Amino acid sequence: ESTLGAAAAQSGRYFGVAIAANRLSDSTYASIAGREFNSVTAENEMKIDATEPNRGQFNFTNADRVYNWAVQNGKEVRGHTLAWHSQQPGWMQNLSGSSLRQAMIDHINGVMSHYKGKIAQWDVVNEAFADGSSGARRDSNLQRTGNDWIEVAFRTARAADPSAKLCYNDYNVENWTWAKTQAMYNMVKDFKSRGVPIDCVGFQSHFNSGSPYNSNFRTTLQQFAALGVDVAITELDIQGASPTTYAAVVNDCLAVSRCLGVTVWGVRDMDSWRSGDTPLLFNNDGSKKQAYTAVLNAL
Numbered sequence: 001e002s003t004l005g006a007a008a009a010q011s012g013r014y015f016g017v018a019i020a021a022n023r024l025s026d027s028t029y030a031s032i033a034g035r036e037f038n039s040v041t042a043e044n045e046m047k048i049d050a051t052e053p054n055r056g057q058f059n060f061t062n063a064d065r066v067y068n069w070a071v072q073n074g075k076e077v078r079g080h081t082l083a084w085h086s087q088q089p090g091w092m093q094n095l096s097g098s099s100l101r102q103a104m105i106d107h108i109n110g111v112m113s114h115y116k117g118k119i120a121q122w123d124v125v126n127e128a129f130a131d132g133s134s135g136a137r138r139d140s141n142l143q144r145t146g147n148d149w150i151e152v153a154f155r156t157a158r159a160a161d162p163s164a165k166l167c168y169n170d171y172n173v174e175n176w177t178w179a180k181t182q183a184m185y186n187m188v189k190d191f192k193s194r195g196v197p198i199d200c201v202g203f204q205s206h207f208n209s210g211s212p213y214n215s216n217f218r219t220t221l222q223q224f225a226a227l228g229v230d231v232a233i234t235e236l237d238i239q240g241a242s243p244t245t246y247a248a249v250v251n252d253c254l255a256v257s258r259c260l261g262v263t264v265w266g267v268r269d270m271d272s273w274r275s276g277d278t279p280l281l282f283n284n285d286g287s288k289k290q291a292y293t294a295v296l297n298a299l
């Protein structure tokens with residue numbers, strides 16, 4: 001196959017990319033994105049601050065720019081993200097307790113109803129666990145509304161759009177030996193045993209010297225799949241873009257039948273949130289990096 005999306009489709013998977021609405025007018029960017037990928041995640045446009053800038057007033061202008069571009073170009077869409085401690089609008093940052101809990105529920109309902117039946121996977125909850133060795137939940141205004149906030153978010157999401165796969169998404173959960181990974185595993189296991197509606201787990205996979213790729217990532221994917229959820233690599237970027245590491249990540253996904261696909265977090269290095277790390281598959285002039293060829297050959 002000659003594109004990443006077509007190559008991934010050979011095994012029933014997708015190869016996706018994070019898209020920024022304001023870059024779609026860049027013809028180099030749009031032509032690479034249109035050609036190579038068959039799944040799209042909005043890099044920022046479906047987040048809480050973008051979609052509900054004032055309480056109860058939803059704005060889908062930029063989210064729809066990304067969504068419509070994706071659909072017009074034949075791509076499926078991953079929704080990102082409905083409940084998160086970061087990129088909250090000011091009004092939400094200032095809420096707590098039962099009013100924040102209600103605002104979270106209302107937000108999930110507002111965004112999911114706008115896209116009802118149109119989103120393949122939603123990242124319902126993002127980054128709820130703490131880094132380090134504690135295995136604890138991350139302290140946040142949402143966490144302080146009560147430990148059940150995550151399951152309430154998932155139950156709300158299931159009712160709002162029963163056709164979307166509902167994912168929990170996090171970073172530094174790729175290494176099986178890490179406490180954060182085990183904490184997330186225990187949560188998913190508990191949710192499955194109690195019938196909390198969760199369909200998938202997203203592994204962001206922002207690999208760098210502080211949190212490097214480890215070959216036990218495949219074990220992690222297998223262990224979660226064995227709980228009865230799909231898995232996905234949702235925000236892949238690799239500091240330095242080692243071709244062998246990129247190929248290893250792709251091979252880990254291909255080794256797990258419940259791995260739905262891989263999404264890279266941007267098109268060219270200059271489009272990356274960590275552009276100094278040159279972590280992506282395309283050079284700034286639009287040419288393919290060695291990592292691109294390694295991924296294409298692995299798929």
Ligand code: XIL
Pocket residue numbers: 043044126171204235273
């Ligand atoms: C990042 C975007 O890439 C940046 O443009 C933005 O300034 C901050 O957020 N984990 C996530 C993503 O789930 O939403 C983040 O995206 C990167 C880390």
